[in-house]
Amino acid sequence: MNRTELEKYIRNSYGTEPDYPWIKYPNYGVFRHSSNKNGLPGADENKNEP
Template identity: 50%
Template sequence: MISRDDIFKYIQNKYKVEPDYPWVKYANFAALRHKDSGKWFGLIMDITGDKLGIKSNKKINVLNVKVRKEMIGSLRELENVYPAYHMDKNNWVSIVLDYTETLDDIKSLIEESYELTS
């Protein structure tokens, strides 16, 4: 299982970016933004599994990242990857952090999202 802190530490070390929390109502939703433009390259949320079509009302941590359109179909075939919650499903996916084994499993997706949103 990957924690939010694992993601935050990786992003701080690689991009010198700290998460920000833009919504009072959703105080645990963390936006990951480019320092220069403010554009998002990631969003970490705690949502109930049913929001992604998982048969559970338990809260889970998910990371939304932007991916290449041609990769959407194959990524969604992976066990812990879903159409993005609350974002453009043609360009973004949601990764369930609670079910993802290691940070290495998703580093390339984070890096791609950073590049695609530059």
């Protein structure tokens, strides 16, 4: 199973879309349970940097 197939499986099975919270790692996605949309501490800390 490759990344695309895994993402499709997660979308179809759990009805969630990936979130890409890290600016340094734009290809690192996370799928969150619908009851956990608060994010991670510090995930947005670098968003205001140039």
